Amino acid sequence: MEKVDLDAGFESFDEQWSPRLAAELNGQAVKLAKLEGEFVWHHHDDADELFLVRKGRLRIEFRDREDTVLNEDEMLVVPAGVEHRPVADEGEAEVLLFEPTETTNTGNVESEETEKLEKL
Numbered sequence: 001m002e003k004v005d006l007d008a009g010f011e012s013f014d015e016q017w018s019p020r021l022a023a024e025l026n027g028q029a030v031k032l033a034k035l036e037g038e039f040v041w042h043h044h045d046d047a048d049e050l051f052l053v054r055k056g057r058l059r060i061e062f063r064d065r066e067d068t069v070l071n072e073d074e075m076l077v078v079p080a081g082v083e084h085r086p087v088a089d090e091g092e093a094e095v096l097l098f099e100p101t102e103t104t105n106t107g108n109v110e111s112e113e114t115e116k117l118e119k120l
Contacts, residue, residue, distance in 0.1 A: 056093030
């Protein structure tokens with residue numbers, strides 16, 4: 001068991017759209033990510049994805065429904081198979097992500113934004 005200091009975790013990296021593994025439990029990963037601008041449209045075939053905004057503001061766009069705006073201390077679970085695109089267009093947002101450990105950041109899309117998960 002190791003305590004995770006979220007302030008220190010977020011301070012340990014500057015890269016955006018490149019989540020860092022903060023912890024694992026029951027096959028799930030807790031990831032820290034800094035987000036700014038638009039990400040790629042994608043979905044996760046077999047995994048729900050939880051977005052929890054710690055700082056800033058994040059909009060989750062959907063092709064088949066109204067966008068959802070998340071402010072600090074708000075969260076949203078995007079169900080498996082739902083196409084979405086995270087957008088942080090009001091400056092950098094600090095976000096915690098919860099999803100199965102093997103889930104890639106770009107889901108079903110292989111692109112230059114696809115990142116190998118690094119540990120804090």
